[in-house]
Amino acid sequence: MRSVVRPVREAAIIIFSAFLVAAGMRLFLIPHQLLSGGVAGVASVIGYVTNPKYISIIYFAINLPVLIWGFIAVGKKYILLSMLSVLATTWFMTIIPAVKVTKDPILASIFGGVIIAGGVGFSLRAGGSSGGFDILGSIITRKRDIPIGNVLFVMDGIVILSLGFFKSWDSALYAMLCIFVKSRVVDMIHIRHVKLTCFIVTKERDKMLNRLRELPHGITVVNAEGGYSHEGNTMLMTVTTRYELSELRKTILETDPSSFVNVLETVEILGRFRRLG
DSSP: OHHHHHHHHHHHHHHHHHHHHHHHIIIIIGGGTOOOOHHHHHHHHHHHHSOGGGHHHHHHHHHHHHHHHHHHHTOHHHHHHHHHHHHHHHHHHHHSOOOOSOSOHHHHHHHHHHHHHHHHHHHHHTTOOOSTHHHHHHHHHHHHOOOHHHHHHHHHHHHHHHHHHHTOHHHHHHHHHHHHHHHHHHHHHOOTTOEEEEEEEESOHHHHHHHHTTSSSOOEEEEEEOTTTOOEEEEEEEEEEGGGHHHHHHHHHHHOTTOEEEEEEOSOOOSOOOOOO
């Protein structure tokens, strides 16, 4: 049953994410001739200079070679979900009317960025992407372990400069606000890069070790002693990601509900660390 439900759930998330991206563009950015960055931003610049009516077609055309390259460099499942996202976004962009929800370009930049970031972030969490720069950003963050929002922000900066040269610098500055908001929200949703160090003090040493070995990350065992009771304890240390923390917490509580757990955010890791996806 899981083998059927999970792909359907992932596809549903991708389609909903595509709707958010398209809605953010059609209802907030395109009416003010602003950008969301990425391939959608490149398509928007070309559309603003030529004919805004063709932005969805340009978006699809630019994404095709990126998806083909990603299919070779990243993996089949990721790119298949990304293809679904691009197709769904293109379709939604053709059926959602370009309506000015707000007359204020600053509000349009902020809310457009938040809505689009929701689409990008949820599609990344589902194992796909919204296409274009997200694929390039995912490749870089997997190899270099850099927050994907930062990668997208740098690449989007190039698109902003092109808008400034070809359209107006006011539009470019509004677009910069949108892209900044988008990059921050994406990092709030897509949290695989955030590392956490967990210290687990337990009396169920062997039982806890066996359960933690089912998880993908390494474990360090430290013999400890209670400061007041002077009783012997075992402290286990493991580094995980914020994305995987809920699964680790569930495992610990199921194994030893009376264990003591301290979770710290990790600034830097040197050495081997297994990254998922």
